[in-house]
Amino acid sequence: MCGIAGLIHRKGKSNVGQEMTSMLQALKHRGPDSTGFAIYGEPEKNTFILRFKVAEQEDLDGALKIHEEIRRRKDAVNQTLKTLGVKVSELEDATEYAFRYVIQYDGDMKVLADHVEDIDGAEILSIGSGLELIKDLGDASVVSGAYGLGDFTGTHGIGHTRMATESDVDIRSAHPYWAYPYNDIAVVHNGQITNYWLMRRQFEREGQRFVSNCDSELLAVYVATHLEKGHTLEETLKKSIDEIDGVFTYLVTTKDELGMAKDSMAAKPMVLYESDDMVALASEEVAIRAIIPHEIDTWDPYDEEVRVWQA
Amino acid sequence: MAGVNTSTDIGHEMGLHTEPLKGRDIKTMFSLENEGGFAYAFAPDVDFNKRGSVDCEGKEATEINGEIRELIKSGHGTVVLDNPGAKHSIIVGILHRMNFIVNGSLGYFGCGLLDGPMVRISGRVGWSFGENMMAGVCVVEKNAGSTFGAAIRGGDLVCKGSVGSRTGIDQKGGTILVGGDTGAFSGFMMQRGRMVVCGNAGKNLGDSMYDGTIYVGGEIKDLGVDAVPADLTDLDKAWLTRKLTQYEMMPKSGVDHFTKIVAGKQLWSYDNLEPSEKKLVL
Numbered sequence: 191m192c193g194i195a196g197l198i199h200r201k202g203k204s205n206v207g208q209e210m211t212s213m214l215q216a217l218k219h220r221g222p223d224s225t226g227f228a229i230y231g232e233p234e235k236n237t238f239i240l241r242f243k244v245a246e247q248e249d250l251d252g253a254l255k256i257h258e259e260i261r262r263r264k265d266a267v268n269q270t271l272k273t274l275g276v277k278v279s280e281l282e283d284a285t286e287y288a289f290r291y292v293i294q295y296d297g298d299m300k301v302l303a304d305h306v307e308d309i310d311g312a313e314i315l316s317i318g319s320g321l322e323l324i325k326d327l328g329d330a331s332v333v334s335g336a337y338g339l340g341d342f343t344g345t346h347g348i349g350h351t352r353m354a355t356e357s358d359v360d361i362r363s364a365h366p367y368w369a370y371p372y373n374d375i376a377v378v379h380n381g382q383i384t385n386y387w388l389m390r391r392q393f394e395r396e397g398q399r400f401v402s403n404c405d406s407e408l409l410a411v412y413v414a415t416h417l418e419k420g421h422t423l424e425e426t427l428k429k430s431i432d433e434i435d436g437v438f439t440y441l442v443t444t445k446d447e448l449g450m451a452k453d454s455m456a457a458k459p460m461v462l463y464e465s466d467d468m469v470a471l472a473s474e475e476v477a478i479r480a481i482i483p484h485e486i487d488t489w490d491p492y493d494e495e496v497r498v499w500q501a
Numbered sequence: 502m503a504g505v506n507t508s509t510d511i512g513h514e515m516g517l518h519t520e521p522l523k524g525r526d527i528k529t530m531f532s533l534e535n536e537g538g539f540a541y542a543f544a545p546d547v548d549f550n551k552r553g554s555v556d557c558e559g560k561e562a563t564e565i566n567g568e569i570r571e572l573i574k575s576g577h578g579t580v581v582l583d584n585p586g587a588k589h590s591i592i593v594g595i596l597h598r599m600n601f602i603v604n605g606s607l608g609y610f611g612c613g614l615l616d617g618p619m620v621r622i623s624g625r626v627g628w629s630f631g632e633n634m635m636a637g638v639c640v641v642e643k644n645a646g647s648t649f650g651a652a653i654r655g656g657d658l659v660c661k662g663s664v665g666s667r668t669g670i671d672q673k674g675g676t677i678l679v680g681g682d683t684g685a686f687s688g689f690m691m692q693r694g695r696m697v698v699c700g701n702a703g704k705n706l707g708d709s710m711y712d713g714t715i716y717v718g719g720e721i722k723d724l725g726v727d728a729v730p731a732d733l734t735d736l737d738k739a740w741l742t743r744k745l746t747q748y749e750m751m752p753k754s755g756v757d758h759f760t761k762i763v764a765g766k767q768l769w770s771y772d773n774l775e776p777s778e779k780k781l782v783l
Contacts, residue, residue, distance in 0.1 A: 454685075475627055479587050492685065
């Protein structure tokens with residue numbers, strides 16, 4: 191089933207970490223397997239936030255010498271960054287297997303991403319000037335608590351509670367998906383994409399990389415590819431409704447935008463609240479009411495509806 | 502079930518259907534003459550003037566519905582719900598006449614499986630509101646989600662705002678009134694009853710409808726398979742005027758501009774089916 195949610199503040203920053211946690215916790219019943227956040231803080235000039243992991247949570251239980259292996263993989267990532275000339279100004283161990291680095295780098299992000307992911311077990315969760323992408327097994331309060339999102343201030347974000355139907359229960363298959371290798375773009379999705387393999391093979395022939403077998407990852411690759419070609423987010427979302435088959439509602443964030451697209455059957459739910467100060471949308475109104483407890487006017491976007499809001 | 506007989510005539514007299522049925526007829530009807538009237542044998546004796554309330558704040562749906570049932574048991578014929586907070590599956594399976602006043606919004610599957618109560622909701626409702634309603638009245642003052650009035654068999658289901666997609670999917674009777682717009686696939690596989698949309702209708706309106714009537718005051722994006730326009734008669738106009746006036750939804754421009762959509766009946770040869778086969782379809 192899965193639950194998705196997003197919000198964007200139109201007049202400055204807010205406690206987006208706590209707001210997204212509350213929204214996703216209210217959607218816990220739609221997907222108990224994993225929870226993910228893509229939240230956007232204040233970008234700093236010439237600085238990027240790199241989030242990556244070197245193991246899955248389940249690896250900690252099964253593999254012999256995994257702790258030693260995690261340390262080895264992390265050292266390998268550090269060495270790779272050093273070789274590429276990446277300056278790391280802050281290092282944070284979010285968990286034993288997931289890390290947050292603040293970096294300065296003026297080279298090609300694709301080169302950086304490809305070199306890091308060449309290391310066995312290493313996967314980049316996100317790179318961006320404002321984007322922080324966090325995802326792990328457990329409900330929203332568990333993941334938010336583990337990664338310390340309660341104090342995070344920013345302008346906008348999206349999130350996802352996952353009920354695994356198409357692929358495994360692991361971080362690799364959890365949403366949001368970062369739109370490799372482009373900065374600050376993330377996607378969450380509720381639905382099924384029926385021409386996933388056909389489109390994935392087309393993208394792979396063009397050199398795009400997929401890290402999971404989750405159909406939702408296709409949307410991230412699709413959006414990234416079209417934005418790279420110079421399309422606006424709105425144009426990209428509209429095009430996706432024609433080219434992607436299946437039933438879906440998905441949300442996309444860039445460093446200063448939040449977008450929404452709904453398939454031609456309108457088969458997946460979305461409730462929208464819009465005011466002068468903020469826009470909030472979610473699979474169920476209870477998620478919006480988790481941050482706006484008083485009575486509000488909401489409505490369901492229609493089939494093939496595309497909306498984009500600016501921070 | 503109290504007050505029930507198996508007369509084959511009452512249904513026709515009440516105008517529930519007009520086509521001649523052949524062969525075996527197994528429908529059962531409530532009798533006007535019986536003391537029980539239109540009530541089930543197990544219907545509680547409630548006083549409409551006895552009012553109780555439930556504060557939904559911090560409560561799960563099961564707890565809220567349990568409190569409602571306790572109030573009914575103690576004879577309350579009017580129940581007020583405060584702070585419903587868009588919670589799901591509230592006011593379900595009420596099979597007798599009584600009043601509900603909801604101060605706020607409901608979530609998904611609100612007012613499902615109703616047979617008799619009158620419900621007024623000041624806010625909006627989520628997906629599948631009023632699903633499978635048999636009788637009664639539900640009035641929603643704001644917007645509603647998709648599959649509004651799915652498979653209803655009777656009663657009046659009213660949304661004064663706009664509704665989502667697939668409104669009245671599998672509608673088997675009753676009336677759905679929408680003050681604003683409706684989304685795609687509204688009236689999909691409609692089998693009986695009437696749907697009125699004062700605003701615009703999305704694509705594939707009335708797709709694969711067997712029977713029933715859809716009236717649209719605004720623009721129709723396109724019609725579904727076997728849905729065809731029909732002449733808006735004086736009887737249609739009179740009925741529309743009465744219904745829309747009753748719920749204070751009458752457009753300033755009147756009802757003359759409404760488009761009437763019915764089944765072309767080319768798809769399933771529904772009218773050639775025996776009653777037992779129709780029962781399977783329905």
